[in-house]
Amino acid sequence: MFKQSKQVKPAAPKGKAVKRVYFFGPGNQTEGKADMKDLLGGKGANLADMTTAGLPVPAGFTITTDTCGDYNDAGQVLPASLMAEVRANIAKVEKATGKKFGDAKNPLLLAARSGAKFSMPGMMDTVLNIGLNDAAVDGLAKLSGNERFAYDSYRRLINMFGDTVMGVDHHHFEHELSAVKADRGVELDTDLDTDGLKEVVARYKKVYKDHVGSDFPSDGLQQLEAAIEAVFKSWMGERAIKYREINDIRGVRGTAVNVQAMVFGNMGDDSATGVAFTRDPSTGENVFYGEFLVNAQGEDVVAGIRTPLDCKTEMAKWSVKSWKELLEVKKKLETRYRDVQDFEFTIEKGKLYMLQTRNGKRTAQAAVRIAVEMAKEKLITKEEGILRVEPSSLDQLLHPTFDPKADKTVIATGLPASPGAAVGKIAFTAEEAEQRVAQGEKIILVRRETEPADIGGMHVAEGILTSTGGMTSHAAVVARGMGTPCVAGAGMVHIDAAARTLKIAGKTYGPDDYISLDGGKSPAGEVYEGQVPTVDAALTGAFAQIMKWADEFRTLKVRTNADTPHDADVARNFGAEGIGLTRTEHMFFDPERIHNMREMILAGAADVEGRKKALAKLLPYQREDFIGIFKAMKGLPVTIRLLDPPLHEFLPHNEKDQKALGDSLGLSLEAVKQRVQQLHESNPMLGHRGDRLAVTYPEILEMQVRAIIEAAVATKKAGIKCLPEIMIPLAGTKAELDYLKKITIDTAEAVFKETKTRVEYMYGTMIEVPRAAVTADELAQTAEFFSFGTNDLTQMTFGYSRDDAGVFLPEYIKKEILERDPFQSLDVGGVGKLVDMAVKLGRGVKPDLKCGICGEHGGDPRSVEFCHNVGLNYVSCSPFRVPIARLAAAHAAIKAKQAPAKSAKSAKPAAKASKPAAKIAKPKAKAKAKRK
Ligand code: ADP
Ligand code: MG
Ligand code: MG
Numbered sequence: 001m002f003k004q005s006k007q008v009k010p011a012a013p014k015g016k017a018v019k020r021v022y023f024f025g026p027g028n029q030t031e032g033k034a035d036m037k038d039l040l041g042g043k044g045a046n047l048a049d050m051t052t053a054g055l056p057v058p059a060g061f062t063i064t065t066d067t068c069g070d071y072n073d074a075g076q077v078l079p080a081s082l083m084a085e086v087r088a089n090i091a092k093v094e095k096a097t098g099k100k101f102g103d104a105k106n107p108l109l110l111a112a113r114s115g116a117k118f119s120m121p122g123m124m125d126t127v128l129n130i131g132l133n134d135a136a137v138d139g140l141a142k143l144s145g146n147e148r149f150a151y152d153s154y155r156r157l158i159n160m161f162g163d164t165v166m167g168v169d170h171h172h173f174e175h176e177l178s179a180v181k182a183d184r185g186v187e188l189d190t191d192l193d194t195d196g197l198k199e200v201v202a203r204y205k206k207v208y209k210d211h212v213g214s215d216f217p218s219d220g221l222q223q224l225e226a227a228i229e230a231v232f233k234s235w236m237g238e239r240a241i242k243y244r245e246i247n248d249i250r251g252v253r254g255t256a257v258n259v260q261a262m263v264f265g266n267m268g269d270d271s272a273t274g275v276a277f278t279r280d281p282s283t284g285e286n287v288f289y290g291e292f293l294v295n296a297q298g299e300d301v302v303a304g305i306r307t308p309l310d311c312k313t314e315m316a317k318w319s320v321k322s323w324k325e326l327l328e329v330k331k332k333l334e335t336r337y338r339d340v341q342d343f344e345f346t347i348e349k350g351k352l353y354m355l356q357t358r359n360g361k362r363t364a365q366a367a368v369r370i371a372v373e374m375a376k377e378k379l380i381t382k383e384e385g386i387l388r389v390e391p392s393s394l395d396q397l398l399h400p401t402f403d404p405k406a407d408k409t410v411i412a413t414g415l416p417a418s419p420g421a422a423v424g425k426i427a428f429t430a431e432e433a434e435q436r437v438a439q440g441e442k443i444i445l446v447r448r449e450t451e452p453a454d455i456g457g458m459h460v461a462e463g464i465l466t467s468t469g470g471m472t473s474h475a476a477v478v479a480r481g482m483g484t485p486c487v488a489g490a491g492m493v494h495i496d497a498a499a500r501t502l503k504i505a506g507k508t509y510g511p512d513d514y515i516s517l518d519g520g521k522s523p524a525g526e527v528y529e530g531q532v533p534t535v536d537a538a539l540t541g542a543f544a545q546i547m548k549w550a551d552e553f554r555t556l557k558v559r560t561n562a563d564t565p566h567d568a569d570v571a572r573n574f575g576a577e578g579i580g581l582t583r584t585e586h587m588f589f590d591p592e593r594i595h596n597m598r599e600m601i602l603a604g605a606a607d608v609e610g611r612k613k614a615l616a617k618l619l620p621y622q623r624e625d626f627i628g629i630f631k632a633m634k635g636l637p638v639t640i641r642l643l644d645p646p647l648h649e650f651l652p653h654n655e656k657d658q659k660a661l662g663d664s665l666g667l668s669l670e671a672v673k674q675r676v677q678q679l680h681e682s683n684p685m686l687g688h689r690g691d692r693l694a695v696t697y698p699e700i701l702e703m704q705v706r707a708i709i710e711a712a713v714a715t716k717k718a719g720i721k722c723l724p725e726i727m728i729p730l731a732g733t734k735a736e737l738d739y740l741k742k743i744t745i746d747t748a749e750a751v752f753k754e755t756k757t758r759v760e761y762m763y764g765t766m767i768e769v770p771r772a773a774v775t776a777d778e779l780a781q782t783a784e785f786f787s788f789g790t791n792d793l794t795q796m797t798f799g800y801s802r803d804d805a806g807v808f809l810p811e812y813i814k815k816e817i818l819e820r821d822p823f824q825s826l827d828v829g830g831v832g833k834l835v836d837m838a839v840k841l842g843r844g845v846k847p848d849l850k851c852g853i854c855g856e857h858g859g860d861p862r863s864v865e866f867c868h869n870v871g872l873n874y875v876s877c878s879p880f881r882v883p884i885a886r887l888a889a890a891h892a893a894i895k896a897k898q899a900p901a902k903s904a905k906s907a908k909p910a911a912k913a914s915k916p917a918a919k920i921a922k923p924k925a926k927a928k929a930k931r932k
Contacts, residue, residue, distance in 0.1 A: 020067045021085040024048040025059030025096040032062060039064050041256035043115025046357050053336055055329070055354045059096035060110075060260025061089040063228065065117065068254025071232045078232075083225060086259070097261050102220045104135040106143060109153070109262040110220075112227035114234065116255040119358050120243050125164035125234055127227040128298050129157035129262060133218035137201075149267050151197035156297060158204040158216055161223060165230040168211040176203040188306065190295055224259065231257045239452045246459055250816075263353045265346040266297040272318070273297055273346045275472045276311060278330045281340065281362040281480060282419060282471075282520070284369025284542070288312055288330055291470055292347075307489075308470050325352045333357055338380055339388070340370055363419055363480050364389070364396035365520070369542040375549075382549055383894045389546055391861040391888040396420065396483040397543055398574075398880050400534035402518055411504045411515070412527040414465070414490030417476035419520025422463025422485040423531045426511055428497040430457025437461070444515055446502055448495055450475040458484065463517045465527060467493040479519070487517045487525035539574060539883065547575060547883055550890035556867060557874035558885045559637075561854060563587065565628035571879035575886055578637040579629065580787065580876020581727075581854035584704060585645050587625050593618060594650065598661055600700075601647045602675050608699060615703040622704060626711030626724075635721030639787060639854070639876075641766065642704050644729040646689040648679040685801060690730025691740060698743050705744050709751040712759040725762040727787055732771040734778040741782055766854075767838050768792035776838035780845040787876075788835050790855030790863075794822050797831045823856065826863035836870045852876055861888035868892035 022031040022040060024047055032040045032048030040048065044062030051057045063086070070079055090101050090110075099108035110130040132140070132154045141150035155177075162168040177189070180200050186192055192200070208216045217223055234240055235255045244250070265273030276290025291308035292315060293300050300306060309315070315323040326345070329352070333341040342360035346353050362370065367389050375385035402408070402421045424442035427433040430453065433445045437460040445461040447454065449469045458464055458478055464486040466475045471488070479486030494503040502509040504527075509515065516532040519525045539547060559580035560571035568579060588597040596617040603610030629638055652658050653676070655669070662672040681687035694701035708724050715722045726744060731737050741763055752758045764785030767773050773793070776786070795802045800809070802823065812818040826832055835853075842849045852874040857863035859881030867875050868889060877885050 017081070018066070018079075019085075020064050020079065020082055021061050021089050022048065022064070023059075023061045023089050023092050024051045024057065025092060026051075029092065037117050039066065039256075041065055041115035041117055041258075042119055042358050043113065043356055044256045044258050047258060047260070049336075050354055050357060053332070055332065056352060057354050058261040058263050059093045060258060061086075061093070062115075063257040063259070065252070065254045065256045068232045068235055068256070071229075072236055072254060076229070076233060078225070078229060082228075083221075086224070086228075087221070089259075093259075093261050099261075101131055102136070103139065105139045107131055107136040107139050109136075109140070110224060111258075111260045111262050112224060112231060113258040113260065114231040114255045115258050116235070117252050118247070118249050119361075120240060120249075120255075125160075125230065126298065127157070127160045127164055127223075127230070129153045129160075130223045130227060131220035132157050133220070135218075136220075144264075144267055146268055148194040148197060149264065151194060151201055152266050153262075153264070153297070155197055155200045155204055157223075158201065158208055160298075161216070161227065162204070162208045162212070164234075165226050166208070166212050168208060172207045172211065173204055176200065176207060179203075190306075228257050228259075231255060239455065242455055243452075246455065260355075263346050263348045263355075264297065265293075265348065266295055267348055269295055270319075270350050271295055271346075271348050272322075273300065273344075274308070274311065275342070275344050276326070276330075277360045278334050278341045278343075279360075279366070279370055281342070281360050281366050282416065283522075284362065284366030284373070286373060288327060289471075290326070291472055294318065297346075308472075319347075319350065321350065322347050322352060329354065334379065338374070338384075361477065361480055364393040364483060365419055365543075367393060368397070368546050372542040372545045372549075383553065383898075386546065386549055386553065386887070386890050387894060389887060391864075391884045391891060393483065394543075394884050394887060395880075398537050398883065400536055401520075402516070402528075403533045403535045406533045408516075408526075408532050409529045410526050411507070411529050412465075412487075412490045412493050413524040414467075414487040414493075414527070415471050415476065416519055416521055416523070416525035417471055417473075417488035418464075418479035418482075418484060418486035419518075420463070420483070420485035421516065421518055421532070421534050422461075423514060423516045423534070424462040425514055426502055426509060427457070427461070428495065428500050428502075428511070430454035432511075433457035433461050444517065446493070446495055447475070447497075449473060450478065458482065463487075463519065465490060465493065465515070465517055467491060467495055485517060485519035487519050487527055490525075490527060493527070536570070543883075547886060550887045551575070552890075554868075554886065554889035554893050556864070556872065556889040556892065557852075558882055558889060559639075559852065559854075559858075559874050559876035560879050560882055561858070561876050562629070562879060564625070565632040567879050568629050568632035571882050572632065572634075572636075574879060574882040576636075576879065576882045578639075578723075578874070578876075579633060580639050580852050580858065580874060582629060582638060582640045583644070584622065584640060585643055585650075587622060588618070588650065590621075593621050595661075595664065597650050598652070599665055601650055601679070602661075602665060602667065602672065604675075605678075608697075611697060612699050615699055619703050619707050622707035623711045623714070626708055627714055630711060630715040630722035630724070631718070631720055633722070635723065637723040637725055639725040639727050639764075639785075639852075640704075640708055641727045641729050642691070643693055643700055644690050646679075646681060646684040646687055647693070648676065648681065648684065651676050651679065685795065685803070691728045691736055692730065694728070694740055694743075695736060698740075701740060701743055702747050705747040706751060709748045709759065709761065710755070712761065713751065713755045713757045716757060716759050723760060723762075725764055725785060727785075728763075728765045728783075729789070730768055730792070731765045731779065732769040732775075734775065734782055737765055737779060737782040764850075766792075767835075769796055770834060773834035773838040776841035777845050780842035780849055783842075783849075784846075785850040785852070786838065786842055788838070788851070788853040788855065788872075790826055790831060790835070790853055790857045791823065793834065793855070794827060794831050797827070797834060798822060825860050826855075826857040826866055828866050832866055832870070835866075835872075839870055839872065850874075859885050861885075861891065864888035865892040865895070869896065 024030040030048050030051045034049035037045045040062045099106050101108040111128045113126045137150045137154045141147035159173045163170045184196050265271045272292045272294045273296050274292030279286050280289045290311040293308045340360040341357045343357040344355040371385035371388040374380045375382050424444040427443045433443045434457050442462050444463045446465045448467050464479050466488045469489050476488045514531045516528040557577045559578040560576035561581040562568040562579050563586040600614035658672045659669045662669050712724050762784045765783040766787050766789040768789035839851050851872045854876040858875035859877030
């Protein structure tokens with residue numbers, strides 16, 4: 001859990017030549033491989049691999065991610081040898097294409113593209129058409145016989161270079177473009193003729209000079225070098241850093257740069273550019289899913305400037321040949337990569353080129369369907385199918401959907417860009433969304449189109465609504481990745497961000513209005529007025545199938561934490577195999593019951609009879625609750641934890657309630673106050689709670705055990721099996737357990753005698769204080785099962801108060817002192833070591849000792865894997881996380897089988913984790929020695 005020294009590899013030692021550039025191109029010259037993603041980034045490795053596979057990729061080369069790391073480490077200076085290596089590789093590209101970089105007659109143009117190990121959509125910038133200048137543009141015009149195209153490419157270069165490399169805001173260029181279009185009375189970029197584009201170029205050059213202070217560089221190599229640097233710099237840009245933070249991407253040194261021969265989708269009406277998925281990333285359906293634009297270049301498709309065409313319905317009308325080729329590509333890609341691919345292509349004068357492929361991001365719904373169908377198609381194995389679905393992503397499928405019976409007023413429709421139901425108030429900027437969510441509001445982010453800078457606001461929003469852009473627009477892609485419902489391109493929505501209004505069909509909505517949206521509605525996503533009620537999710541179709549497969553592989557059982565029959569029901573429907581934790585105190589907060597509870601607490605410390613009287617009133621309630629839960633669980637084991645929290649938590653803390661309580665019990669306000677005062681503890685988490693309550697007031701334990709056993713007897717008499725497991729919280733010594741066990745047995749025996757019925761039950765303990773873990777061999781002599789309460793065990797192992805850690809833990813995470821929040825994901829190296837030890841000690845005494853976990857960690861996939869590896873019998877988590885835990889348990893079992901050596905290691909995490917401590921200790925010791 002503690003961060004070890006940065007995993008980042010240092011650069012190669014000085015003086016030793018490092019290979020920084022890897023070529024890809026025709027004739028077996030390709031130097032990169034698919035598995036070199038660390039060094040070449042995802043895009044670079046796959047460009048090399050597609051080339052090797054014989055797919056039509058324009059020649060080029062990849063500059064390594066280490067070079068980016070070295071560049072930033074050196075204070076943003078390019079390694080001395082780099083540009084020479086780049087020049088040598090440009091020569092290879094020249095040979096492959098028969099063109100010359102910097103040539104006026106037959107110019108080679110280049111694209112400089114970023115590409116890190118993990119795809120970071122839209123995070124870093126691409127510069128196209130590098131190498132153009134006033135001379136080359138004429139050469140290109142003559143060569144292509146298309147002057148318009150040449151100038152279109154040129155104006156794009158000046159714009160992209162000015163914007164991404166030199167930081168001239170895009171809108172300055174946009175402004176000039178609009179002005180020229182207006183002057184000439186045209187609407188679309190494609191309607192501008194050659195003269196118009198020449199004027200745009202002239203104006204762009206002026207914009208460039210006005211803002212940069214020098215002329216647009218005409219030297220191609222100079223353009224390229226600056227572009228490479230810009231890509232490297234963007235790695236350390238705010239947006240990229242934030243993206244890595246949100247997606248937990250660590251230990252990666254930098255991005256690669258891919259330099260590649262340009263191919264042109266803007267060479268005329270027989271040229272096009274597009275993006276596609278080999279299957280529908282929203283639903284998972286096995287259909288070609290893509291969009292293209294005729295006579296366009298680069299990001300035109302995703303920028304939402306022109307509305308792209310659907311390949312499936314439109315491409316054959318445009319070119320049957322290209323459509324057939326793309327369907328072939330779909331097949332080839334899926335066979336080679338055995339997963340859904342998200343790819344980019346360009347068609348230059350009818351010839352298809354592949355520019356990128358990667359595993360496609362998909363919604364959880366699609367992930368499940370794709371995994372199941374690919375396994376059924378025998379493209380992948382069942383195990384692979386299971387591993388393809390990220391357990392935590394199931395959360396999206398467990399979320400509610402809109403109640404089909406609810407009255408809905410559709411106020412707008414758009415593209416169903418990311419499925420799910422979302423309800424919230426309207427925010428008009430990402431910042432506003434972040435602020436309002438921080439204040440506890442539920443927000444729908446509404447934008448014309450989102451951009452990378454909006455990522456923070458998109459992350460916290462319930463849903464996203466845009467008025468322009470297609471299925472592959474930024475909003476759509478990012479929302480799908482995040483699992484946030486999104487309706488995109490709802491053209492009838494008019495957004496005025498400055499006025500903070502949204503106008504739809506003459507009606508105006510503001511920041512205090514609720515809207516609801518359904519991003520999975522087919523054929524169009526829908527937006528509704530107000531708050532539409534939702535209904536719970538069901539486990540059906542492919543989801544049910546993958547869960548069934550998961551159950552075939554997992555060995556770890558999954559239980560649930562449930563305090564009510566309703567929770568128990570929900571969990572059983574999600575596949576829970578028992579209850580791992582019923583918190584009895586939750587049963588006392590009901591208005592009628594809390595009164596009796598308070599009466600019990602207010603009885604003076606010595607007033608045993610008073611307490612018993614109040615407890616007797618609580619008994620029937622408890623019994624009824626247990627009967628309800630036992631019946632809901634139909635014979636599955638139910639672990640019931642006896643009263644745990646400090647008593648003062650049940651008492652009223654304001655004078656009004658205190659007086660009312662006193663009145664009803666015939667006590668003065670003063671007396672009530674005094675008792676509340678008495679019960680006050682300076683450190684309640686370590687105070688009079690847990691089994692300490694039972695040790696001091698055994699009558700509480702008696703009442704609870706009686707309620708449990710009576711309920712079990714009643715359930716049995718009703719013809720339903722039940723298996724109660726009585727669990728003692730917070731025990732730290734065998735003697736405590738012995739003392740309480742005797743009372744438990746006596747109470748149970750009394751009930752058996754009274755009812756002339758016997759039921760089975762178990763007596764066990766939680767392991768939540770370190771002493772319990774350390775002396776587990778002793779505790780196991782008395783306890784019949786262990787349940788690790790890892791919330792408290794984490795609190796006490798770290799000494800971090802659960803209630804106060806929010807103040808400092810975020811800093812620990814930010815400064816990478818802790819890798820993650822130990823209350824969310826089990827600290828394998830420390831807390832896990834105690835768990836591992838306790839299991840071993842306990843089973844040394846009782847080989848069949850049942851061990852489980854009931855902390856929040858039971859639903860955290862990473863922690864579930866750990867639980868599998870240390871040999872726990874079950875994990876227990878909240879009802880909605882049961883499917884997640886089932887799938888995570890299957891992952892753990894499959895991974896352990898696939899790499900037995902590895903999993904044995906992770907079962908003994910202690911050795912690994914103790915290293916950094918030793919490392920830290922050393923310099924300290926030295927320092928001390930010195931001071932002496
Ligand atoms: P991103 O990571 O943002 O997708 P890319 O490096 O893929 O960035 O480039 C963005 C777009 O630029 C691509 O979708 C493609 O349309 C265009 N592009 C990239 N390389 C080339 C090339 N060699 N020829 C023509 N267009 C290209
Ligand atoms: Mg980009
Ligand atoms: Mg791309």
